[in-house]
Amino acid sequence: MCLGVPVKIVEIEGQDALVESGGLxxxxxxxxxxxxxIGDYVIVHAGFAIALLEKEEALETLELLKDADxxx
Amino acid sequence: xxxxxTNKVLESIAKMDVSAHFMEVCGxxxxxxxxxxxxxLLPESIKLISGPGCPVCVTSQSDIDYAIALARQPGxxxxxxxxxxxxxxxxxxxxxxxxxGGKVEVVYSPLDSLNLAEAHPRxxxxxxxxxxxxxxxxxxxxxxxxxxxxxxxxxxxIMHKLIPPAMRQLLQMKEVKLDGFLLPGHVxxxxxxxxxxxxxxxxxxxxxxxxxxxxxILLALFMLxxxxxxxxxxxxxxxxxxxxxxxxxxxxxxxxxVFEVGEAEWRGLGIIPHSGLxxxxxxxxxxxxxxxxxxxxxxxxxxxxGCGEVLRGVLAPQECPLFGTVCTPDSPVGPCMVSSEGSCxxxxxxxxxx
Numbered sequence: 079m080c081l082g083v084p085v086k087i088v089e090i091e092g093q094d095a096l097v098e099s100g101g102l103x104x105x106x107x108x109x110x111x112x113x114x115x116i117g118d119y120v121i122v123h124a125g126f127a128i129a130l131l132e133k134e135e136a137l138e139t140l141e142l143l144k145d146a147d148x149x150x
Numbered sequence: 151x152x153x154x155x156t157n158k159v160l161e162s163i164a165k166m167d168v169s170a171h172f173m174e175v176c177g178x179x180x181x182x183x184x185x186x187x188x189x190x191l192l193p194e195s196i197k198l199i200s201g202p203g204c205p206v207c208v209t210s211q212s213d214i215d216y217a218i219a220l221a222r223q224p225g226x227x228x229x230x231x232x233x234x235x236x237x238x239x240x241x242x243x244x245x246x247x248x249x250x251g252g253k254v255e256v257v258y259s260p261l262d263s264l265n266l267a268e269a270h271p272r273x274x275x276x277x278x279x280x281x282x283x284x285x286x287x288x289x290x291x292x293x294x295x296x297x298x299x300x301x302x303x304x305x306x307x308i309m310h311k312l313i314p315p316a317m318r319q320l321l322q323m324k325e326v327k328l329d330g331f332l333l334p335g336h337v338x339x340x341x342x343x344x345x346x347x348x349x350x351x352x353x354x355x356x357x358x359x360x361x362x363x364x365x366x367i368l369l370a371l372f373m374l375x376x377x378x379x380x381x382x383x384x385x386x387x388x389x390x391x392x393x394x395x396x397x398x399x400x401x402x403x404x405x406x407x408v409f410e411v412g413e414a415e416w417r418g419l420g421i422i423p424h425s426g427l428x429x430x431x432x433x434x435x436x437x438x439x440x441x442x443x444x445x446x447x448x449x450x451x452x453x454x455x456g457c458g459e460v461l462r463g464v465l466a467p468q469e470c471p472l473f474g475t476v477c478t479p480d481s482p483v484g485p486c487m488v489s490s491e492g493s494c495x496x497x498x499x500x501x502x503x504x
Binding site: 081107109110111112121123124125126128129131132 | 231258259260261262284285287288291336339340362390391392393398400401404
């Protein structure tokens with residue numbers, strides 16, 4: 079099951095990191111996003127971060143709606 | 151509840167007056183669509199069809215039987231994602247095997263199988279490696295770690311499958327008429343959007359990589375409808391906060407180092423060349439099929455189970471003669487009703503009255 083919810087990195091030690099979401103903390107691996115820093119948001123799948131969230135794209139939904147002239 | 155903006159997107163889709171059949175090939179999309187009731191909110195001219203997007207569901211019956219046979223071996227601990235344990239094999243399931251003394255451990259991450267192997271040095275741990283391109287890099291890294299640590303009592307039953315070849319097979323079968331695809335967000339987080347260019351090049355079809363919120367999916371459908379309306383067939387990305395065209399190079403590298411592409415047997419689609427992964431020679435010691443060489447005879451699916459047709463989009467779950475009567479989430483006869491990502495389970499939980 080793919081969880082679409084991004085989680086925030088709060089600690090990094092080598093390839094291991096601690097992430098937090100809704101007050102819950104979880105240990106994950108950073109093998110596939112070695113560039114991740116504390117404070118970044120990542121997508122986690124079965125214990126591994128598989129993608130780093132692009133902050134500038136976070137508002138994409140709103141932008142796309144604007145592009146499509148759906149909202150002003 | 152859908153937001154004001156969402157309602158405006160729905161209105162815009164309705165105004166486009168497009169007739170189309172779009173398929174999703176991701177179990178999490180299937181669940182999100184069912185849970186949000188999107189099908190009912192969309193104009194009638196737009197139909198959503200589920201394809202082969204649930205990893206447990208597409209696993210062949212002989213692979214399920216192999217996993218069960220492993221769990222029956224003395225001295226073997228089978229480690230698996232939770233969705234696999236209730237899938238009925240030809241005679242029994244992993245859960246029933248566990249009840250009668252087999253050792254089956256549900257794990258959250260493939261890494262847990264490393265710990266399990268280290269904690270049980272006298273037993274053989276076998277991890278059931280199911281999943282698409284999203285999961286394969288994780289398994290690849292776990293295999294690499296096992297090799298680096300010299301763990302000799304861990305192996306992997308590799309059942310990994312690749313989504314693009316299954317989509318090509320489905321289109322070549324021409325059983326369902328499709329006008330475009332919602333592309334799987336996290337498969338694309340790993341492999342990028344480029345492996346889907348064949349849709350446009352070989353079949354003249356559009357595809358949009360979608361995120362997992364109902365709003366993401368709706369927006370991706372808007373983008374697909376717009377392409378259809380304008381007569382375009384492009385591979386676009388709605389889920390831009392996560393997906394790059396080129397995917398995740400680190401994850402791809404791990405996959406490439408550990409696996410090579412081979413044929414795979416899919417429930418509903420049969421054997422498809424170049425649609426699966428096998429361990430490379432340098433990691434073949436970790437292949438459970440080499441370590442145990444079990445022979446599985448006479449694997450059979452439950453008679454009348456429509457899971458195969460459901461996975462091809464030929465049959466809607468509710469059209470299966472067993473749906474909701476003989477086959478329910480409490481007493482499932484096929485994996486599409488077992489897995490939380492299965493089309494039949496999603497339809498049973500969220501769309502039963504339709």
